[in-house]
Amino acid sequence: VVDLTDDLRTVYWRGSSIEVLDQSKLPSKVSYIKLKSYEDAAEAIKTMRVRGAPLIGVVAAFALALTALQSRATSVNQLVEELRKVHVVLRSTRPTGRNLFWALDRVLGRAERAENAGELRNAVLAEALKIAEEDVETNLALAKHGSSLIENGDVILTHCNTGLGTVEHGTAIGVIKTSFRQGKKIEVIATETRPQLQGARLTTFELKREGIPFRLITDGMVGFVMAKGMVNKVLVGADRVLKDGTVINKIGTYTIAVLAKKHSIPFYVAAPTSTIDLESNVEDVAIEFRDQNEVLTVKGQRIACEGTEALNPAFDVTPQELVTAIVMETGIAHPPFDVSLRKLVKVSGKSQFQP
Amino acid sequence: VVDLTDDLRTVYWRGSSIEVLDQSKLPSKVSYIKLKSYEDAAEAIKTMRVRGAPLIGVVAAFALALTALQSRATSVNQLVEELRKVHVVLRSTRPTGRNLFWALDRVLGRAERAENAGELRNAVLAEALKIAEEDVETNLALAKHGSSLIENGDVILTHCNTGLGTVEHGTAIGVIKTSFRQGKKIEVIATETRPQLQGARLTTFELKREGIPFRLITDGMVGFVMAKGMVNKVLVGADRVLKDGTVINKIGTYTIAVLAKKHSIPFYVAAPTSTIDLESNVEDVAIEFRDQNEVLTVKGQRIACEGTEALNPAFDVTPQELVTAIVMETGIAHPPFDVSLRKLVKVSGKSQFQP
Numbered sequence: 001v002v003d004l005t006d007d008l009r010t011v012y013w014r015g016s017s018i019e020v021l022d023q024s025k026l027p028s029k030v031s032y033i034k035l036k037s038y039e040d041a042a043e044a045i046k047t048m049r050v051r052g053a054p055l056i057g058v059v060a061a062f063a064l065a066l067t068a069l070q071s072r073a074t075s076v077n078q079l080v081e082e083l084r085k086v087h088v089v090l091r092s093t094r095p096t097g098r099n100l101f102w103a104l105d106r107v108l109g110r111a112e113r114a115e116n117a118g119e120l121r122n123a124v125l126a127e128a129l130k131i132a133e134e135d136v137e138t139n140l141a142l143a144k145h146g147s148s149l150i151e152n153g154d155v156i157l158t159h160c161n162t163g164l165g166t167v168e169h170g171t172a173i174g175v176i177k178t179s180f181r182q183g184k185k186i187e188v189i190a191t192e193t194r195p196q197l198q199g200a201r202l203t204t205f206e207l208k209r210e211g212i213p214f215r216l217i218t219d220g221m222v223g224f225v226m227a228k229g230m231v232n233k234v235l236v237g238a239d240r241v242l243k244d245g246t247v248i249n250k251i252g253t254y255t256i257a258v259l260a261k262k263h264s265i266p267f268y269v270a271a272p273t274s275t276i277d278l279e280s281n282v283e284d285v286a287i288e289f290r291d292q293n294e295v296l297t298v299k300g301q302r303i304a305c306e307g308t309e310a311l312n313p314a315f316d317v318t319p320q321e322l323v324t325a326i327v328m329e330t331g332i333a334h335p336p337f338d339v340s341l342r343k344l345v346k347v348s349g350k351s352q353f354q355p
Numbered sequence: 356v357v358d359l360t361d362d363l364r365t366v367y368w369r370g371s372s373i374e375v376l377d378q379s380k381l382p383s384k385v386s387y388i389k390l391k392s393y394e395d396a397a398e399a400i401k402t403m404r405v406r407g408a409p410l411i412g413v414v415a416a417f418a419l420a421l422t423a424l425q426s427r428a429t430s431v432n433q434l435v436e437e438l439r440k441v442h443v444v445l446r447s448t449r450p451t452g453r454n455l456f457w458a459l460d461r462v463l464g465r466a467e468r469a470e471n472a473g474e475l476r477n478a479v480l481a482e483a484l485k486i487a488e489e490d491v492e493t494n495l496a497l498a499k500h501g502s503s504l505i506e507n508g509d510v511i512l513t514h515c516n517t518g519l520g521t522v523e524h525g526t527a528i529g530v531i532k533t534s535f536r537q538g539k540k541i542e543v544i545a546t547e548t549r550p551q552l553q554g555a556r557l558t559t560f561e562l563k564r565e566g567i568p569f570r571l572i573t574d575g576m577v578g579f580v581m582a583k584g585m586v587n588k589v590l591v592g593a594d595r596v597l598k599d600g601t602v603i604n605k606i607g608t609y610t611i612a613v614l615a616k617k618h619s620i621p622f623y624v625a626a627p628t629s630t631i632d633l634e635s636n637v638e639d640v641a642i643e644f645r646d647q648n649e650v651l652t653v654k655g656q657r658i659a660c661e662g663t664e665a666l667n668p669a670f671d672v673t674p675q676e677l678v679t680a681i682v683m684e685t686g687i688a689h690p691p692f693d694v695s696l697r698k699l700v701k702v703s704g705k706s707q708f709q710p
Binding site: 027028189191192193194195197200201204205208214215216217218219220221222223224225227251252254255258259262295296298299301302303304305306307308309310311313316317 | 579614657664
């Protein structure tokens with residue numbers, strides 16, 4: 001995979017391991033860790049050292065490749081059997097985002113079509129590498145489309161982190177970076193995004209690195225900055241987008257979308273086609289609830305009274321009527337989304353699930 | 356002052372000092388500090404060891420009393436002159452809440468009516484003690500009125516901390532406590548309230564102490580819990596309420612109010628008459644911006660990338676159309692608030708500013 005951008009790369013294939021940026025150490029330390037087995041990969045995804053829907057998909061794809069390469073199985077059947085078991089393990093790491101399922105199904109599908117064990121190993125690795133490569137190209141294409149929405153003088157509010165959650169460049173933040181590199185004078189307001197603080201830790205790191213002017217706010221300040229007229233566009237990523245345009249994204253997104261509507265501020269979602277799920281209904285989507293200690297503590301320090309119980313949904317659901325447009329690598333989907341999303345997914349040539 | 360409730364008391368007059376609960380140490384430690392001069396009091400208010408609009412008013416009143424008692428002045432004129440200077444210092448500690456101005460004006464007004472220095476000293480102390488005493492009575496009366504709004508089975512969302520921000524019992528949380536003591540089966544959802552985490556640190560502490568079932572959420576989860584139907588009432592305090600019902604309260608309140616409206620959830624504000632400002636317009640209210648380090652750090656640990664700038668407005672403005680009712684010690688104000696607030700302030704017998 002060639003470095004196509006100036007962006008920090010989050011994942012490298014190292015032959016016998018996957019090297020990933022340890023996002024839990026940022027912004028104080030840029031360090032990489034080696035994942036030497038699918039178990040390592042599953043653990044890194046669960047603990048969010050590796051995070052962001054697109055990146056999770058890529059790392060899971062590499063974990064399947066690693067499994068195939070490390071296996072002593074000699075037949076396609078045996079190998080596919082092993083991959084299916086690992087597929088189940090990896091699939092269960094994070095239940096909400098779509099890219100994980102999409103990438104795993106794509107690699108497993110390729111394995112199932114192999115004619116012998118040797119070809120399977122090569123093909124599975126090639127597929128995983130292709131998914132990683134495509135992610136960068138996808139983000140660059142998505143960013144170019146999205147930049148048509150961004151104008152000189154825009155102050156863009158973004159939530160969570162959408163850059164280091166991809167292989168390179170990012171989705172929502174990719175649009176911001178591309179617009180800035182085009183010479184547009186823009187500013188960003190980044191929400192800190194409790195409980196995991198991806199906005200405070202990661203988005204500030206990326207914006208600083210790029211030289212884009214920005215300010216950080218707490219999640220509760222979104223209404224304030226909108227009421228004061230300090231924001232004129234919202235741009236967020238997505239972990240899954242349903243066929244009608246329903247957006248499942250990091251907790252806090254729905255709150256921002258309601259406020260954006262109230263203040264007539266466009267609410268844009270950047271989502272590669274691998275995030276689009278044309279099959280599920282909202283009732284089918286499992287919203288992940290994470291360990292309540294993420295809410296009860298910050299950086300290992302307890303903030304709440306002993307005995308406190310916390311809720312910790314990792315995602316929320318934004319209905320399509322709050323979404324202005326969805327930016328994809330194949331173009332920009334406008335309402336009615338049930339038509340536009342289907343069309344732009346078809347253009348991508350990327351099938352839904354089993355390739 | 357007699358302990359009228361089982362509640363933790365936040366302030367005691369100790370003759371030559373003001374003893375206050377150090378709220379910066381909670382929930383890990385219940386400790387009191389002695390404020391021995393008006394400078395100590397001003398510092399404690401600025402740094403938010405002492406916080407909450409009603410409590411700030413009480414501590415400032417005691418600080419004026421302390422000034423009068425410590426002064427060597429022998430004439431009313433000299434004493435009033437000194438008190439006016441200190442009044443200016445204390446007034447500037449926190450610009451947004453109304454109770455501070457109300458309490459300071461009330462004590463200074465009493466001083467100005469004194470006939471000799473001895474009477475002034477006695478009268479000023481008596482007035483400060485009365486303000487503290489009245490705060491508890493006011494909260495109990497307010498809570499009783501407010502409890503008529505609370506029913507069995509209610510799940511009440513509250514923001515920031517409204518209990519330890521008073522002398523005893525609290526405003527919004529006072530309504531919750533009184534309702535719970537009446538035997539109503541209720542639950543609370545408390546927002547953590549970044550940046551200072553008053554919800555996570557103080558409200559959990561109070562609810563736990565009282566045995567009221569509750570769960571903590573991050574500020575970005577408000578939309579989620581409302582969309583899931585997990586909340587059926589919102590109850591918050593206020594730092595200032597304007598004559599038309601505009602509510603100025605802790606940052607994040609406006610965001611909650613917009614979401615409550617969207618989900619048809621009643622949005623109640625608990626505000627003693629000392630919080631009501633019948634004179635100012637919203638343009639006249641200075642919203643305090645606090646040090647950005649409060650956003651960039653949590654419990655002294657840096658969370659954002661070096662070089663990050665943060666916004667830190669301490670309050671926001673909720674327009675009256677988002678407010679269902681305002682609970683006061685004299686009754687419950689319903690829209691139109693310009694009529695109901697004025698009436699209930701008049702009933703209280705408490706004048707607006709100069710008594």
